[in-house]
Amino acid sequence: MFDISSTEWTAVLLSLRVATVATLVATPLGIAVGWLLARREFWGKSLLDAAIHLPLVLPPVVTGYLLLLTFGRRGVVGAWLADHLGLVFAFRWTGAALACGIMSFPLLVRPIRLSIEAVDRRLEQAAATLGAAPWQVFLTVTLPLALSGVLAGMVLGFAKALGEFGATITFVSNIPGETQTISSAIYALIQTPDGDAAALRLVVVSVVISMAALIASEWFARRALLRLHGN
């Protein structure tokens, strides 16, 4: 039962790569957006908030199709990126990472925003009176104090990216070795005669990875709490 074939391994490794890249690229952006939503008042704030949460409520197929229209080879953004930066998303693993990043973004931003909101602004004021410029206040006070939320957001986003299916398969299809993640591999195997055993193996792998991610997030959160209170 537990001879994992090379195509299955390829799907597992690809999933990990896609989710890791999606999380690492989305995190700085998530921190910036989380800070904006927590700390600034500006015109269109609720619009931005809604736009970020859209992938959570839209059917994933719709998000995937919209990605195909904008980031596809003939899409406005996709064509420009391909011509000017040589960056192609359509039917590539990078496209899977983009789809996963967008789908997991609301889950990434939310804990970050909440933890930044929870940082005592009076500490930020104290830092400013000691001569810290706004960016220094952010890097030395706000971000370290919001670290547990950032890590929680990263783990949640990573877990969501790992399991993303609908938007990814719509945008970049299901190409073994290029865009076939664990989810799309399982989907393909279920539709194949005698694919049950292989599908089950991948199910076990994804349960193990998800459990590990949750345990890791718990551990990070506890360490961050220790950093904040006491020695």
Next chain:
Amino acid sequence: MMLRVDVSKRLGEFTVEAYFASEGRVTGLFGASGAGKTSLINMIAGLLRPDRGVISIDGETLDDTPTRTHLAVYRRRIGYVFQDARLFPHLDVRKNLDYGRRMNRLTEDGALWRRVTELLDIGHLLDRRPGKLSGGERQRVALGRALLSQPRLLLMDEPLGSLDEERKEEILPYLIRLRDEAGIPMVYVSHDAAEMRKLATQIAIIQRGRVTAFGGNEVLPAAHTPA
């Protein structure tokens, strides 16, 4: 040092409208709670922007509403000791004390560090986290942190306000030493006439947002009468 404050600011149900000019080593702002003292020093610190008026130190303008001047808090070099210490919980005492120097990219000054830690008697606390300090220790560290950022003026908002009588007696001598030895002018906010008498060299009485008297100890109400 010459501190000039001439501001007005609408705050909810009343308006702070204050004028004073002080050259004192310790300028006391004395008044009941809710009189607008904290709003006044928040304006000096730059945390609050006056609706109208001028704030200057030694001729340098910090706020001037006609020309829309408002120097950012972090550029004012004005230290602030808050009633609630506000130490950074994720940093130990040593890093809290060193914070201002790092942010202002000042070179390390071992002599100043020794002088401040000795003056405030906090040398033995350096490796502790703020969570493990007593109220009095926390306030002394906050004082040291403000001093080590090398401000040109030090604001203190009821620094003894959250301490019990015994702790107050513990900190007061440090404040008197600070006044006599540190050479940094201070603005000291309190509703306690006894504290004012011991510390301030010039006093502004604040009532309902206005300065109703300015001068030496004689402007304070007679001993044992609350403001």
